[in-house]
Amino acid sequence: MSDNIHLDAEPRSDSGKGASRRLRHQGLVPAIVYGGDNDPVQISIAHNKFMHELEHETIYTQVVDLRVGDVTEEVILRDLQRHPYKNKIMHADFFRIDKNTPIKIVVPIHVNNAEECVGVKMDGGMMTQLVTEIEIIALPKDLPEFLELDAENLHLGETLHLSDIKMPEGVEMTAMLNIEETEHDDHDLGVLSVVKTREEVIEDEAPEAPEGEEVEAGEEGETAEGDSAGDAGDEDPAS
Numbered sequence: 001m002s003d004n005i006h007l008d009a010e011p012r013s014d015s016g017k018g019a020s021r022r023l024r025h026q027g028l029v030p031a032i033v034y035g036g037d038n039d040p041v042q043i044s045i046a047h048n049k050f051m052h053e054l055e056h057e058t059i060y061t062q063v064v065d066l067r068v069g070d071v072t073e074e075v076i077l078r079d080l081q082r083h084p085y086k087n088k089i090m091h092a093d094f095f096r097i098d099k100n101t102p103i104k105i106v107v108p109i110h111v112n113n114a115e116e117c118v119g120v121k122m123d124g125g126m127m128t129q130l131v132t133e134i135e136i137i138a139l140p141k142d143l144p145e146f147l148e149l150d151a152e153n154l155h156l157g158e159t160l161h162l163s164d165i166k167m168p169e170g171v172e173m174t175a176m177l178n179i180e181e182t183e184h185d186d187h188d189l190g191v192l193s194v195v196k197t198r199e200e201v202i203e204d205e206a207p208e209a210p211e212g213e214e215v216e217a218g219e220e221g222e223t224a225e226g227d228s229a230g231d232a233g234d235e236d237p238a239s
Helices: 017-025 047-054 198-205 212-235
Strands: 005-011 028-034 041-046 064-068 071-082 089-096 103-112 126-129 133-138 147-150 159-161 190-195
Touching: 005 047, 017 028, 017 089, 028 047, 041 047, 047 089, 103 126
Parallel strands: 005 064, 028 089, 103 147
Antiparallel strands: 005 041, 028 041, 064 071, 071 089, 103 133, 126 190, 159 190
């Protein structure tokens, strides 16, 4: 877990589409803070500074120190609305946290040693990541920035699953909670695989001619030649 991210915001009293549109024209992002024992608070954040923070992956998984006026609260970024085609943030939701209450959050899965993967480097396969992020539950102090999976010893045709991820202390995957650990557990999703390349698949699927066809063709040719020779022999004596 990294140090908290810091964001500055200002309270706002007006709401609605018209008010939000005016804020965006001023270079501000309309947002809301909710959760906990306090009432929701409408706020605005400087767009460019917010965009700069959003370039860092940690803001999506870590606790944010949000200062609204003279009050600072610990929150997490719960929702983000982007413009459909412009590089612009339309709205943000922040959720107040309690240090003693576990929270659920989605974190990315990072693959380590991909360049050294045996299945790719030695077996000539192609690595495919089936799951890129997963929901976890943990106390705010234990929230990881990401989860890690080591691909170095993964061979062609093999798959690494959720259960292969080494979980930090105090962190659990919601998909694996209250699930009996069995060999065929459907909740233990495959995360990373090494499969054959497209060229190998096409080559394997190419149809082969039946073994007997060439021989049969040869036999037919020999029969035809024999028949021709026999016909020619039948014609000769009388003439």
